[in-house]
Amino acid sequence: MSRSAPEILEFLRSSGARRVQRVCLKANKSTIWSLTQQGTVLNLHVAFAGAPRRLLRYFVVIANQAHRPDAEYHRAMARVAAWPPLDREIRRIRQEARRLARPARRDLGVGPCCATPAQRVYLRKLFDYLNRTRFGSRLPRTIPLRLSNRMRTSLGQMVPGLREGRPVVVELALNVDLMLPGNGPARLDTLLHEMAHAADYLFHGQTGHGHSWKGWARRAGCVPEACSATPIRRRRRRDSTVTRVPPLPLGARLRIAA
Ligand SMILES: [Zn+2]
Structure with a gap:
């Protein structure tokens, strides 16, 4: 199961996140979420596209309380950060980035030559x-x-x-x-x-x-x-x-x- 950014936005808004007007999914190497543009844009790590609703509901708390963090807000932050698939996805993205930054190191051999x-x-x-x-x-x-x-x-x-x-x-x-x-x-x-x-x-x-x-x-x-x-x-x-x-x-x- 995977949700698009507009689907997540719709779910969050219908669950009470009134300030959020846009959700962006990002394949970040470390940032798991951020609120930008005065709290109207919620940038989520792309791993959360596959998150269940019970986890996404924590982002309602995060979006609503970001300007005035309370105990509930900190609990919500801890919950989303501890979601296991997020860690796996971040590790995969980091691995991919390392592979791309290492041109041809895995194969220093010369390809097959057909020259006489x-x-x-x-x-x-x-x-x-x-x-x-x-x-x-x-x-x-x-x-x-x-x-x-x-x-x-x-x-x-x-x-x-x-x-x-x-x-x-x-x-x-x-x-x-x-x-x-x-x-x-x-x-x-x-x-x-x-x-x-x-x-x-x-x-x-x-x-x-x-x-x-x-x-x-x-x-x-x-x-x-x-x-x-x-x-x-x-x-x-x-x-x-x-x-x-x-x-x-x-x-x-x-x-x-x-
Ligand atoms: Zn060229």
């Missing part, structure tokens, strides 16, 4: 070249690179992680479709996009497409948007392999010869 040895060499050379020419060689040369044949809609990803409390890039992955002929501009743009994420995470601790990421993206010369609108060529069947090694940019090739 020649494609691996290509990726590494392209990365080194772009690192040198677009990022002032500030990115670690040891960042794992891979090709993925499992990505459906995304073209690439940067996986952030922590090792001994320090930010590390777990991997940069590109969709293997980017190796197909005709995808050259998208391939370059995607790799620069993910490298900008790597720089933004390593030097600013950020993972989104915010201000600092856009700065890196602009300096590197890729489209400073969350996702590019350009359609790319796709392999005909998802289980077909792509072994093509595209030509490297001239600068990257010269470096190899040197």
